[in-house]
Amino acid sequence: MTALEGPQAVAFAQSVLDSQPFSVLVGARVEHMAPDGVVVRVPFRAELTQHHGFAHGGVQAALADIALTFMGAAALGPSVLTSEFKINFLRPGVGDALVARGSVISATRRQAVTRCDIFAVQGGQGKLVATALGTIVVADVAPAGGGA
Amino acid sequence: MTALEGPQAVAFAQSVLDSQPFSVLVGARVEHMAPDGVVVRVPFRAELTQHHGFAHGGVQAALADIALTFMGAAALGPSVLTSEFKINFLRPGVGDALVARGSVISATRRQAVTRCDIFAVQGGQGKLVATALGTIVVADVAPAGGGA
Amino acid sequence: MTALEGPQAVAFAQSVLDSQPFSVLVGARVEHMAPDGVVVRVPFRAELTQHHGFAHGGVQAALADIALTFMGAAALGPSVLTSEFKINFLRPGVGDALVARGSVISATRRQAVTRCDIFAVQGGQGKLVATALGTIVVADVAPAGGGA
Amino acid sequence: MTALEGPQAVAFAQSVLDSQPFSVLVGARVEHMAPDGVVVRVPFRAELTQHHGFAHGGVQAALADIALTFMGAAALGPSVLTSEFKINFLRPGVGDALVARGSVISATRRQAVTRCDIFAVQGGQGKLVATALGTIVVADVAPAGGGA
Numbered sequence: 001m002t003a004l005e006g007p008q009a010v011a012f013a014q015s016v017l018d019s020q021p022f023s024v025l026v027g028a029r030v031e032h033m034a035p036d037g038v039v040v041r042v043p044f045r046a047e048l049t050q051h052h053g054f055a056h057g058g059v060q061a062a063l064a065d066i067a068l069t070f071m072g073a074a075a076l077g078p079s080v081l082t083s084e085f086k087i088n089f090l091r092p093g094v095g096d097a098l099v100a101r102g103s104v105i106s107a108t109r110r111q112a113v114t115r116c117d118i119f120a121v122q123g124g125q126g127k128l129v130a131t132a133l134g135t136i137v138v139a140d141v142a143p144a145g146g147g148a
Numbered sequence: 149m150t151a152l153e154g155p156q157a158v159a160f161a162q163s164v165l166d167s168q169p170f171s172v173l174v175g176a177r178v179e180h181m182a183p184d185g186v187v188v189r190v191p192f193r194a195e196l197t198q199h200h201g202f203a204h205g206g207v208q209a210a211l212a213d214i215a216l217t218f219m220g221a222a223a224l225g226p227s228v229l230t231s232e233f234k235i236n237f238l239r240p241g242v243g244d245a246l247v248a249r250g251s252v253i254s255a256t257r258r259q260a261v262t263r264c265d266i267f268a269v270q271g272g273q274g275k276l277v278a279t280a281l282g283t284i285v286v287a288d289v290a291p292a293g294g295g296a
Numbered sequence: 297m298t299a300l301e302g303p304q305a306v307a308f309a310q311s312v313l314d315s316q317p318f319s320v321l322v323g324a325r326v327e328h329m330a331p332d333g334v335v336v337r338v339p340f341r342a343e344l345t346q347h348h349g350f351a352h353g354g355v356q357a358a359l360a361d362i363a364l365t366f367m368g369a370a371a372l373g374p375s376v377l378t379s380e381f382k383i384n385f386l387r388p389g390v391g392d393a394l395v396a397r398g399s400v401i402s403a404t405r406r407q408a409v410t411r412c413d414i415f416a417v418q419g420g421q422g423k424l425v426a427t428a429l430g431t432i433v434v435a436d437v438a439p440a441g442g443g444a
Numbered sequence: 445m446t447a448l449e450g451p452q453a454v455a456f457a458q459s460v461l462d463s464q465p466f467s468v469l470v471g472a473r474v475e476h477m478a479p480d481g482v483v484v485r486v487p488f489r490a491e492l493t494q495h496h497g498f499a500h501g502g503v504q505a506a507l508a509d510i511a512l513t514f515m516g517a518a519a520l521g522p523s524v525l526t527s528e529f530k531i532n533f534l535r536p537g538v539g540d541a542l543v544a545r546g547s548v549i550s551a552t553r554r555q556a557v558t559r560c561d562i563f564a565v566q567g568g569q570g571k572l573v574a575t576a577l578g579t580i581v582v583a584d585v586a587p588a589g590g591g592a
Contacts, residue, residue: 021195022204025173047169056170057217057230058210065206082205083555084579086234086382086429086530088409090402105413105427106386111527113384113427117401131401131409133382133429135528135579231407232431234382234530234577236557238550253561253575254534259379261532261575265549279549279557281530281577283380283431317491318500321469343465352466353526354509358502365501378501382530 009033013070016078026059028066031099035074038102040067044095044120055093055129060118063100064132071102071114072136080112085134093129095122105133112136157181161218164226174207176214179247183222186250188215192243192268203241203277208266211248212280219250219262220284228260233282241277243270253281260284305329309366312374322355324362327395331370334398336363340391340416351389351425356414359396360428367398367410368432376408381430389425391418401429408432453477457514460522470503472510475543479518482546484511488539488564499537499573504562507544508576515546515558516580524556529578537573539566549577556580 013030017023026048032039042048042063050056069082102116115133119126161178165171174196180187190196190211198204217230250264263281267274309326313319322344328335338344338359346352365378398412411429415422457474461467470492476483486492486507494500513526546560559577563570 016199019199020204021197022207023198025195026206047173049169050171051164051167056168056210056213058174058213059170061209061213061233061235062204062206065204065209069205082237084234084236084528084557085209086232087209088232088401088429088431089230090409091404105384106424108387113386113528115427115429128402131411131429133384133411133427135384232380232409236549236577236579238557239552253532254572256535261380261534263575263577276550279559279577281532281559281575283532312495315495316500317493318503319494321491322502343469345465346467347460347463352464352506352509353513354470354506355466357505357509357529357531358500361500361502361505378533380530380532381505382528383505384528385526 005034009074013073017066022062023066026062028063030070033070033074035104038067038070038074040070040100040102042098044097052092053094055098055120057089060089060093060098060130061087063098063118064116064130067100067102067116068114068132068134069136071104071116072112075104075107075112075114076136076138079139080136081139083135083137085132087130087132089130091127091129093118093120095120097121098129099126110138153182157222161221165214170210171214174210176211178218181218181222183252186215186219186222188218188248188250190246192245200240201242203246203268205237208237208241208246208278209235211246211266212264212278215248215250215264216262216280216282217284219252219264220260223252223255223260223262224284224286227287228284229287231283231285233280235278235280237278239275239277241266241268243268245269246277247274258286301330305370309369313362318358319362322358324359326366329366329370331400334363334367334370336366336396336398338394340393348388349390351394351416353385356385356389356394356426357383359394359414360412360426363396363398363412364410364428364430365432367400367412368408371400371403371408371410372432372434375435376432377435379431379433381428383426383428385426387423387425389414389416391416391423393417394425395422406434449478453518461510466506467510470506472507474514477514477518479548482511482514482518484514484544484546486542488541496536497538499542499564501533504533504537504542504574505531507542507562508560508574511544511546511560512558512576512578513580515548515560516556519548519551519556519558520580520582523583524580525583527579527581529576531574531576533574535571535573537562537564539564541565542573543570554582
């Protein structure tokens with residue numbers, strides 16, 4: 001994956017998401033996948049809300065897990081697992097979609113520290129609703145645990 | 149909710165979960181709800197997995213969000229929102245269910261710091277798969293954001 | 297402090313640091329203080345190291361606490377306290393100084409989520425050694441707790 | 445260190461702290477060091493305060509870094525480094541000493557997830573002032589970065 005960029009990288013990343021039943025359940029779509037950034041989108045639908053009609057915090061956390069992990073995979077290669085992350089909820093999320101924009105803060109051969117911002121997008125306008133910071137590590141064996 | 153304990157508290161908490169479409173989608177069930185601890189269970193099913201058949205990190209994060217927030221609600225009252233949390237993934241999760249056991253580290257009138265451990269339970273045996281630490285605050289207005 | 301920018305803001309912020317004996321012990325100096333960012337510098341000296349001659353993780357954490365809190369104060373006003381933060385250590389820190397560059401991710405009337413990167417600077421070149429993300433809240437009473 | 449317990453382990457851990465100039469500057473003392481828990485004490489003194497006379501958040505963060513890392517070393521062996529941690533500040537810290545009680549949540553061969561609670565102790569009574577959760581990893585080379 002380190003060698004992939006552009007449409008191929010997006011297609012490959014989407015195929016990984018498509019092989020994760022929970023990512024399919026959430027409805028996550030990869031829009032951009034490169035060592036300098038990833039974009040993952042979750043179209044808004046009623047099934048993703050809490051009792052006030054906003055995106056459930058758990059959806060935002062799941063999207064953060066996916067975006068942080070895919071950012072790590074873009075930096076380190078496809079065989080990674082997520083060690084940990086932190087998420088701050090900033091305001092209620094409602095709109096057409098939740099869009100996570102991931103970037104890499106630091107990457108060595110075996111570990112990447114990645115961050116992502118999550119936006120609630122409505123009519124082309126995005127409002128920041130959450131931010132996250134995490135640690136992704138190369139899996140010594142078949143990956144297991146985090147989002148990828 | 150602060151005045152409730154026992155079966156009434158569990159029933160009330162479950163009714164909140166049932167009013168959150170995403171919690172229903174995940175399949176979360178409240179088993180215990182008291183100021184000294186909460187237990188939230190997610191029966192394992194294929195839809196919750198990643199591509200190796202383990203529970204997706206996003207499911208664990210969503211369950212942590214729910215358990216941390218409900219623990220905050222048990223300590224502070226029902227009108228709360230989750231400010232932030234951190235989760236560490238410890239090992240792959242597989243079994244009959246994921247069970248989150250939440251407890252409160254510190255609570256003042258307006259804020260609770262809560263933690264939870266997530267276990268993968270199989271045949272009555274639980275294995276710790278993740279741990280989380282978060283901050284829950286009283287909502288000044290109608291709650292929005294985190295899990296409750 | 298919200299109304300202050302430029303040299304006045306730096307002088308005021310430094311006066312706060314100078315009134316904190318621990319910040320004096322660490323040797324923290326404010327170099328920039330504005331709603332769009334803060335810069336806090338700690339000149340490197342032997343007393344700040346661990347047993348391999350690198351900056352101790354505790355110094356980096358203390359500097360993160362100061363920079364995150366001052367960034368919150370620049371956004372919210374001087375009476376704030378730090379609710380929580382997370383720090384990731386990226387590589388050993390050695391050089392002429394540790395420099396923290398803080399920025400604000402989101403600020404409402406009562407809370408700011410702030411981040412900072414810590415660089416080890418040597419001969420004008422900076423190397424990223426740590427990154428942090430935190431929550432700063434307005435103090436209802438005289439501030440107490442976090443770095444400012 | 446994994447084989448050490450009791451007075452020998454405490455003496456060895458204290459010798460590591462004594463070789464860290466910053467830990468000496470803070471005044472950290474190891475009181476207990478075993479795979480099931482560590483206790484690190486920092487006697488309170490004016491140099492460790494912020495401008496209201498409470499323990500500076502940076503001191504609490506530095507103590508958390510030390511306690512989390514030493515807990516990791518007690519579980520994994522002496523050659524470790526701290527990957528990251530999160531700290532929540534709960535209330536102002538003042539008294540005779542700050543005492544951090546560390547424990548291990550999960551340890552594998554190469555990584556430990558550790559937590560610690562920090563108490564402000566006065567006249568034999570302790571009040572919880574902060575809690576922290578972190579990730580400690582085995583250093584492949586000479587350790588550098590975190591507190592040990």
